[in-house]
Amino acid sequence: MRRRSPRATDTTWIYNLESTASLLLALGSVVPALVARHVLSAGPALDFWTRCLLPVQLPVFYLGYGYLYQRQWLVDSGRSWLVSMGRELVYMLVPLAAVTVPTLLVDGWTGAGPGLSPAALGRALLVEPVIPVGFFLVALALYAVVPTLRSRRQAALTVSVAAALKVALVVAQSMPGGQEAVAHLPYVVLNGCANGIWFCGGMALAAAEGDGRPLTALGSPRALWGAWAVAAVALLWASRAGIVAAPAMEALLTVGGLWAATALYGRIFSAGRGQWGFFSAVDGYTKGIWLMHPMFLAVWFHLAGPASLPAPLLVAGTLAVAYGLPVAVNVAMDRLWKLGFLVNPSRYLRLPARDDAPRTTAGGPGAA
Numbered sequence: 001m002r003r004r005s006p007r008a009t010d011t012t013w014i015y016n017l018e019s020t021a022s023l024l025l026a027l028g029s030v031v032p033a034l035v036a037r038h039v040l041s042a043g044p045a046l047d048f049w050t051r052c053l054l055p056v057q058l059p060v061f062y063l064g065y066g067y068l069y070q071r072q073w074l075v076d077s078g079r080s081w082l083v084s085m086g087r088e089l090v091y092m093l094v095p096l097a098a099v100t101v102p103t104l105l106v107d108g109w110t111g112a113g114p115g116l117s118p119a120a121l122g123r124a125l126l127v128e129p130v131i132p133v134g135f136f137l138v139a140l141a142l143y144a145v146v147p148t149l150r151s152r153r154q155a156a157l158t159v160s161v162a163a164a165l166k167v168a169l170v171v172a173q174s175m176p177g178g179q180e181a182v183a184h185l186p187y188v189v190l191n192g193c194a195n196g197i198w199f200c201g202g203m204a205l206a207a208a209e210g211d212g213r214p215l216t217a218l219g220s221p222r223a224l225w226g227a228w229a230v231a232a233v234a235l236l237w238a239s240r241a242g243i244v245a246a247p248a249m250e251a252l253l254t255v256g257g258l259w260a261a262t263a264l265y266g267r268i269f270s271a272g273r274g275q276w277g278f279f280s281a282v283d284g285y286t287k288g289i290w291l292m293h294p295m296f297l298a299v300w301f302h303l304a305g306p307a308s309l310p311a312p313l314l315v316a317g318t319l320a321v322a323y324g325l326p327v328a329v330n331v332a333m334d335r336l337w338k339l340g341f342l343v344n345p346s347r348y349l350r351l352p353a354r355d356d357a358p359r360t361t362a363g364g365p366g367a368a
Helices: 012-036 044-072 078-110 118-126 134-145 152-174 178-182 187-210 221-240 246-268 277-282 286-304 311-335
Strands: none
Touching: 012 044, 012 246, 012 277, 012 286, 012 311, 044 134, 044 187, 044 221, 044 246, 078 118, 078 134, 078 286, 134 187, 152 178, 152 187, 152 246, 187 246, 221 246, 286 311
């Protein structure tokens, strides 16, 4: 999400992966909107995109935030926890509030929601966040309850607990009436159980790097993506046949997709390799695309209304609103009293100085 140097560093891969996920999440809003307006037709390709590929994108951010949390912080005492949480409160709550307020205003104007009021704002900030900023509330809760990893045993225990919660949730959702039952859980609890495994997995990945295990050890990206594609087709068929429940399919494909994506980006953007010009250009603005495109699209389609615009104009306008407008607004905010802080505080606040090398866990290289 931050601007990267022309040379790749050992964290370039995760920033580039998050940027890719941001662009695909925006596409995930564009495609169904165009299908609903009969510009695109539904079919197997759309079903594969919607049910197999798109659900992997948001977990990328949980993986990335957990990975960077483990690399950048050492939270092993009350004091270090307070310092970490003080900064994470800013990183998480500023964009949460900055996007929630205009989204509620847009919802009120378009008739999609109750609009901005103290009650609606309080609910959106604390109970039921608007899309897509609910991520920040869940991530903040994970920062609050998960300490950084100091040993392999702690890493194994942390990942095991997160995996157990994920499995329990998937089993509950797969039972008759399970989806409705778990929907009554508080937002943070439900989504924390659903996504904590990706956050803790990112932490474990960073800890493993600290122990001297490079990302290239994850396997061949080509083989992993090939296996994922075969599994996706098989699981999609099994889900349609009622053999595999949708929550289980999504969980399995997310595990495989994150593994394959990490192996691919970790190999391409290893430290010392050149950064791609595309990512150098967009990395500073993809977070704005991710956060702002839903409300901009809502305004666009409200203004377009039921009028039947020519298909090329509708497609071009939708893409411009989903991608170009957030970038333009982000650039303007950066230049106008540094208001870009509201969307991406991490570009303006520095972490405490520390070695950029991954920390070693007990039992790894350099351990006593």
